[in-house]
Amino acid sequence: MATDPHRAIVAVFNIERPKLIASLTRITRDVGVSEELAQDAFATALEEWPKSGVPSNPAAWLMLTAKRKALDAHRRKQLAAKKYDELGRELREEENTPPDLDAALDDDIGDDMLRLIFTACHPVLSPEARVALTLRLLGGLTTDEIARAFIVPEPTVAQRIVRAKKTLTEKEVVYEVPHGEELSERLVTVFEVIYLIFNEGYAATSGENWMRPQLCEEALRLGRVLAELAPYEPEIHGLVALIELQMSRFAARVDTNGEAILLLDQNRTHWDRLLIRRGLQAIARAHDACAKLSRLPGTYLLQAELAACHARANRPEDTDWAKIVGIYGALSALSPSPIIELNRAVAIGMLMGPQAGLEIVDALAKEHTLKNYYLLPAVRGDLLAKLNRKNEARKEFERAAEMTQNEKERAVMRKRAREAG
Amino acid sequence: MRFMVIVKASKDSEAGVMPSQELLIAMGKFNEEMVKAGIMLAGDGLQSSAKGARIKFEGDKRTVVDGPFAETKELVAGFWMIQVKSLAEAIEWMKRCPNPHNDGGELEIRQVFELSDFEPGEGIRIHEKVGEEMKKQK
Numbered sequence A: 001m002a003t004d005p006h007r008a009i010v011a012v013f014n015i016e017r018p019k020l021i022a023s024l025t026r027i028t029r030d031v032g033v034s035e036e037l038a039q040d041a042f043a044t045a046l047e048e049w050p051k052s053g054v055p056s057n058p059a060a061w062l063m064l065t066a067k068r069k070a071l072d073a074h075r076r077k078q079l080a081a082k083k084y085d086e087l088g089r090e091l092r093e094e095e096n097t098p099p100d101l102d103a104a105l106d107d108d109i110g111d112d113m114l115r116l117i118f119t120a121c122h123p124v125l126s127p128e129a130r131v132a133l134t135l136r137l138l139g140g141l142t143t144d145e146i147a148r149a150f151i152v153p154e155p156t157v158a159q160r161i162v163r164a165k166k167t168l169t170e171k172e173v174v175y176e177v178p179h180g181e182e183l184s185e186r187l188v189t190v191f192e193v194i195y196l197i198f199n200e201g202y203a204a205t206s207g208e209n210w211m212r213p214q215l216c217e218e219a220l221r222l223g224r225v226l227a228e229l230a231p232y233e234p235e236i237h238g239l240v241a242l243i244e245l246q247m248s249r250f251a252a253r254v255d256t257n258g259e260a261i262l263l264l265d266q267n268r269t270h271w272d273r274l275l276i277r278r279g280l281q282a283i284a285r286a287h288d289a290c291a292k293l294s295r296l297p298g299t300y301l302l303q304a305e306l307a308a309c310h311a312r313a314n315r316p317e318d319t320d321w322a323k324i325v326g327i328y329g330a331l332s333a334l335s336p337s338p339i340i341e342l343n344r345a346v347a348i349g350m351l352m353g354p355q356a357g358l359e360i361v362d363a364l365a366k367e368h369t370l371k372n373y374y375l376l377p378a379v380r381g382d383l384l385a386k387l388n389r390k391n392e393a394r395k396e397f398e399r400a401a402e403m404t405q406n407e408k409e410r411a412v413m414r415k416r417a418r419e420a421g
Numbered sequence B: 001m002r003f004m005v006i007v008k009a010s011k012d013s014e015a016g017v018m019p020s021q022e023l024l025i026a027m028g029k030f031n032e033e034m035v036k037a038g039i040m041l042a043g044d045g046l047q048s049s050a051k052g053a054r055i056k057f058e059g060d061k062r063t064v065v066d067g068p069f070a071e072t073k074e075l076v077a078g079f080w081m082i083q084v085k086s087l088a089e090a091i092e093w094m095k096r097c098p099n100p101h102n103d104g105g106e107l108e109i110r111q112v113f114e115l116s117d118f119e120p121g122e123g124i125r126i127h128e129k130v131g132e133e134m135k136k137q138k
Helices: A005-028 A031-052 A058-077 A081-096 A101-120 A127-137 A143-149 A154-170 A180-203 A211-229 A234-247 A273-293 A299-312 A321-334 A338-352 A354-366 A375-386 A390-403 A407-420 B021-036 B087-095 B122-136
Strands: B002-008 B040-045 B053-058 B061-066 B076-083 B107-111
Touching: A005 A031, A005 A058, A005 A101, A005 B087, A031 A058, A031 A101, A031 A127, A031 A154, A101 A127, A101 A180, A101 A211, A127 A143, A127 A154, A127 A180, A143 A154, A143 A211, A180 A211, A180 A234, A211 A234, A211 B021, A234 A273, A234 A299, A273 A299, A273 B040, A299 A321, A321 A338, A338 A354, A338 A375, A354 A375, A375 A390, A375 A407, A390 A407, B002 B087, B021 B040, B087 B107
Parallel strands: none
Antiparallel strands: B002 B076, B002 B107, B040 B076, B053 B061
C-alpha cells in the first residue's frame, strides 16, 4: 500500500511543493503562476515516473522540470528579456553541474522560503487572506481542507486565495525579505498568522474535529521552519515554545464529552513529554537570542514561560506561583492590560492566599475597563469562596453567569453559584 | 502523524565501531534537512547492546540478562521521532537517509499510538486513574 508509486509521487510532491513555489517565485515574481508551474511539474512526474521509475533525486528532478516549464511559459509570453536571460542562465548552470544538484538547489532555498512566508503574510492582505494563503502555499492544505477547518464554504476560501494572489500582483508586492525596522514589524505579522492558525485548531469550538489537530500541527511545523530560517529572532523561539507547550496538553485539555478541563484539573500524565522538552529547549534558544541582541523577553517568550511553569510542575501543587506572578508583572510592563492584571491576581491568590488576590481584584473592579468581563466576578467569586464568604461568592458567580454569552460558561458559573451555598 | 524510525544494528555498530567522518557529515546534513522542514522531533544513536540489558518476564518473575545480544539484525542502533502527514511521506523522507552502516543498513518505520487512537475502555480508565492518584499524593 505504502509502496504504491502514485502515493510515493504525491508524498514527494507534498514535501517539495513549498520549496518549488518559493524558488519559482524568485523567477516568476508571481506566487499564483509558481503554484501552477509546480502543479504542472507534479503532473509530469505522475506521467513519467511510473514509466521511468522514481528518479534518484526526485526533489531536484521536480525543481528542474518546474524551472523548464517556467522558461517555456516565459518564452510563450515573451516576457522581459532580462528575466528570460536570468532563468536561462540558471538552467544552463544547473544542467552543467548534474552530480550535486540538490546542494545547488539548497543554497538559496532558505531565503526563498523566507520570501514566500513574508509574501503570504503580507500586510496588504486581510488577516483571513494571509491565513488561507499561508496554509495553501506553505502548508499544502487544499482549499477544501482550509474551508472545513474554518467552517466556511469552499468557494469562499478559493476566492479568498485568488483575490489574495491578485492583490499581491496589483500592489506590486516585491518578493523579498524585509530589512531593518521593517523586518521586526513584518515578523510580528507572520507570528500573528502562525498563532492564529494554531489557535483556530486549539481553541475552536466549531469546525470538523479531525481538521483541528492538523491546523495545530501545521502551525507548529511552520513555526519550527521559521525558527530555523530566522534563528536570530528571539520571539520566533518564544512563539514555537508557546505552541509546543500548549500542544503538549492537547490530549488532556478536554474530557470524553469534549468539555474543556481547567489546567489545574488536567491529568498531567497525558501531557506530551516530548513536546514539553522541545518547548523548554525553545525557551532556552529564545533567551540565548535575547542575550545576543541585549533584548528583553517579548510577549510570546513570556507567555511560553508561563506555560513552562505549569509544564515543569508534575503536580498542580508544585507550580512555581512566585515565578508566575513575576512573569505577569513583566507582561504588564510590556503591555499593560487589566486582563493580565486579573491573571496576576489569580496567581497572587495562589501564592499568598485568597485575601491578597482579592485586594487586587477589588482594585480592578473599581476601574471600568472590565465591567463587562465575566471573568472578573468569576475570579472574585472564586477568591471569596476560598475565604468562606459564601453569600458574596454566590452573588458573584450569579453575576458572572448573567454576563457571559456562552452557554457552557454560564452552566459552569451557575454550578459554582449552587456549590457556594 | 508521529512516526518512530528505527535504525537497525549492524556488526559494526554492535562492535562499537564509530561511524566514519563522511557518514557523520552526511547524517548531519540529513538531520538538518529534517529540522529545517520542521518534521524532526527527536533522534539519537544507541550504544552497542554490550552496554545494555534485558528484562525477561515470565508470569510474576523477572530475569535480568546482560548484553550483548546475538541477533544483530533485530537490534536497534538508533531512532528518530518525526511528525509528517502520512506513512508515504515518512517513507519518502527516509529514502533520503544516507546508508547508516557500511555493511548494509535497514530502517523500520512505525506509527506512534496517540491517546486518541484508543477507544474509551478499561485501559484508558486505568491510565486516567493513575493521573488522579498522582494528583492526590501530597
